[in-house]
Amino acid sequence: MKKTLAAVLAAAMALSTATVAFASDIEVESKWVQGSVDEDKTTIRFGKDVKLRINELTFEDGKRAVSGSELSRKIDDGDITLTPVVTESNNLLDSKPSVTVGSYKGDSATIKKQNVYTWIGADLKVDGYTFTNDGKAISRIPVVVQDTDNDGRIDKVFVDGNPGMANRLISIKDFEAYDNRGIVDATSKASWIQIDHVDSSVKADEYDGVQVKFKVKDNYGTNEPTIGIKFRVTVKKKDVTLNGKDYSKGDTLTSDEIKFKAVYGEIDYYKDMSLTLQEVDERNVLLKGDKLYDEIGAEKFTINFEDVAIFEAKLSPSQKKVNLFYNLDENQTITDAYPNVDFEFITFKGAPSVTNFVNSGEMTFNAIGGKNTTVYHLETAGGGDDGDTLIPYDNAIYNPTYGTITVKGVKYLSGTFVVASEILEVEDEEDNEPVNSAPVVEEPSSSEPSSNNGDRNPSTGAC
Numbered sequence: 001m002k003k004t005l006a007a008v009l010a011a012a013m014a015l016s017t018a019t020v021a022f023a024s025d026i027e028v029e030s031k032w033v034q035g036s037v038d039e040d041k042t043t044i045r046f047g048k049d050v051k052l053r054i055n056e057l058t059f060e061d062g063k064r065a066v067s068g069s070e071l072s073r074k075i076d077d078g079d080i081t082l083t084p085v086v087t088e089s090n091n092l093l094d095s096k097p098s099v100t101v102g103s104y105k106g107d108s109a110t111i112k113k114q115n116v117y118t119w120i121g122a123d124l125k126v127d128g129y130t131f132t133n134d135g136k137a138i139s140r141i142p143v144v145v146q147d148t149d150n151d152g153r154i155d156k157v158f159v160d161g162n163p164g165m166a167n168r169l170i171s172i173k174d175f176e177a178y179d180n181r182g183i184v185d186a187t188s189k190a191s192w193i194q195i196d197h198v199d200s201s202v203k204a205d206e207y208d209g210v211q212v213k214f215k216v217k218d219n220y221g222t223n224e225p226t227i228g229i230k231f232r233v234t235v236k237k238k239d240v241t242l243n244g245k246d247y248s249k250g251d252t253l254t255s256d257e258i259k260f261k262a263v264y265g266e267i268d269y270y271k272d273m274s275l276t277l278q279e280v281d282e283r284n285v286l287l288k289g290d291k292l293y294d295e296i297g298a299e300k301f302t303i304n305f306e307d308v309a310i311f312e313a314k315l316s317p318s319q320k321k322v323n324l325f326y327n328l329d330e331n332q333t334i335t336d337a338y339p340n341v342d343f344e345f346i347t348f349k350g351a352p353s354v355t356n357f358v359n360s361g362e363m364t365f366n367a368i369g370g371k372n373t374t375v376y377h378l379e380t381a382g383g384g385d386d387g388d389t390l391i392p393y394d395n396a397i398y399n400p401t402y403g404t405i406t407v408k409g410v411k412y413l414s415g416t417f418v419v420a421s422e423i424l425e426v427e428d429e430e431d432n433e434p435v436n437s438a439p440v441v442e443e444p445s446s447s448e449p450s451s452n453n454g455d456r457n458p459s460t461g462a463c
Contacts, residue, residue, distance in 0.1 A: 041226065041261040045283045047218035050260075054210040057231055059253040066243045071233075072101040072208040079240045080233050084212055087257055088228030097214035097229065117141070118194045129169060140169045141193065216262040220349040222286065222321040224263045231255040264323060269295040274304040275324055285326075289319025289358075309346050311413060313361025322357065323350040324413060331378065333388070334418065342368050342421035348413045355414040367405045369421025371398050375407050376424070378416040390418060 044050045054068040074080045084097035119138050124131040129140065216227060233242075235251040242253075265284035267275055269292045275285065292301065293315055302312045308328055326348045335343060344366060348355055367373040376390040393407045405419070 041259045044216065044227075044260050044262055046216050046262050046264055047283060049213060049215050052212045054212065054231075057255045059233070059255050064243055064245060064253075066233075068209040070243065071210050074240065074242070075099075075101045075210070076208075079237050080235055080242075082210060083232045083234070084214075085230045085232055085254075086228065087230055088259070089225050092216050092219070092225055092227060092262065094215040094217045097212055100211050100213070101209070102211070103208055114198055116196045116198050118196070120194045138193075140171055142169055218325070218349070220323050220325050220351070220354070222264075222323050222354045224261050227260045227262060228257050229260070230257050264325070266291070267324070270301075271296045271299060272302045272304075275306075275326075277306055277328070280325060280327070283325075285324045287322050287324055289315070289321065293317055293319065305346060308344055308366070309417065310364045311361055311410070312364070313357050314359045316358035319358050320356075321354070322413070323354045325349045326413075331416065331418070334378075334390070338420070338424060341424065344368060344419040345416055347416040350414055352412040352414045355412050357411055357413070360409045360411045362406050362408045363410050363417065364404050364406045365417070365419045367398055367403050368419060370403070371400065372422045373398065373405045374420050374423050375405060376418040376420065378418055380415070390424065 042052075054071065056065050056067050057071065058065045071080070071082060075082055082099050084099060086093065086097065117138050118135060119131045120133055121131070123133065124142060129142070131138065131142065212229075214229075216225075231254070233253040233255075235247045235249055238249050240247045240249075240251075247253075264286040265282065266286045266288060267273060267279065267284055269287075279285070287303075296315060298315055298317060300312060300314050302310055303324070304310050305324075305326060306328065326346055328344075328346055330343065330345055363375075365373075365375060373396075375393045375396050377393065379389045379391055395408055397406045397408070398404075399406065
């Protein structure tokens with residue numbers, strides 16, 4: 001069914017894949033210094049765990065800097081406590097920031113490239129060393145400058161050009177130096193020694209450090225608020241030294257303020273775009289109208305939402321930012337109320353004020369029930385599912401060729417669109433008779449019915 005919807009615009013669409021800017025757990029390596037100002041905020045994502053490892057904190061007490069490793073050791077020894085103090089936008093955090101100490105890896109592991117040499121020739125003895133075709137790596141190589149007797153064992157293994165190297169052994173290091181100068185006889189080398197190129201991972205160094213973890217709650221908006229944090233150190237023992245300065249029990253130090261900016265990432269801008277659930281998980285959900293206009297001008301654009309829905313509209317030069325965060329979660333209340341009906345749901349989490357398109361567009365869905373498919377919008381009564389109302393779109397157009405159903409006049413990608421495989425028996429509050437919300441059927445040869453610009457029928461009751 002999802003493939004059917006994708007086929008509707010297959011010829012026109014080149015689906016995009018947004019660059020993943022952050023992993024599920026965001027780790028920001030920062031050496032915080034005095035003077036963290038608005039222009040120097042660390043960017044973080046809404047709704048994602050932020051793990052910040054303190055390399056160094058600068059305190060207001062004479063601008064004394066203390067390393068993260070020293071803080072870690074002092075906390076472990078019970079000499080001090082370290083407490084994060086949220087100085088700005090505390091109400092935006094999911095919970096209080098937590099502090100842990102431990103051993104953390106440094107920069108990501110490096111890859112070391114090296115050659116492994118294996119003797120593959122016949123047995124050879126030189127100066128008491130035996131080289132055997134046993135498949136084991138070798139570290140020393142024989143060097144000769146003349147042919148041996150015709151016994152078939154040695155035939156110009158290497159030509160060094162230096163008579164003093166005759167019948168000598170050289171190390172692999174020396175061999176690589178000769179090889180780089182092109183002195184080694186390639187033919188003989190291939191006959192007697194096998195060279196394998198091996199990449200080996202070198203484990204990153206570990207260090208004692210302090211990690212601060214917090215998360216900014218999703219607000220599904222378009223603003224970029226600032227979060228401010230300071231760190232307070234309280235001395236717990238009689239005599240404690242921090243970076244060479246002595247402190248007494250009860251002394252406190254407060255760090256400079258560190259500022260963060262919470263953002264949603266942007267989607268990739270094309271005439272035909274795709275916003276997958278993976279990109280939503282990475283919070284790449286923000287569409288900036290000015291950037292899209294720079295890309296396509298005042299043209300039509302489409303956004304494919306995981307092959308469940310496609311939005312199409314003409315871009316306006318005055319289009320502002322919109323947040324397209326969505327999910328495909330089922331509404332259990334609705335599915336329980338209609339157990340014999342098939343449903344597809346798509347819920348946009350942003351409020352109408354941040355999901356508003358200047359020009360009305362149209363939403364196309366899978367016609368999961370053929371011509372009986374109906375599309376509703378779930379109007380929430382503000383207190384959970386009780387009292388929620390299903391409002392049918394009475395301008396829905398069924399396309400039998402593509403097996404889709406399209407709703408016109410959509411300006412806001414907000415709330416839940418409910419696609420049902422048949423007309424739901426929703427009783428009218430006044431006469432208790434079922435409401436007929438069957439879609440208009442679009443035959444291939446007929447013209448498109450007129451639209452009522454997306455007005456919804458307010459006469460339906462609670463689901």
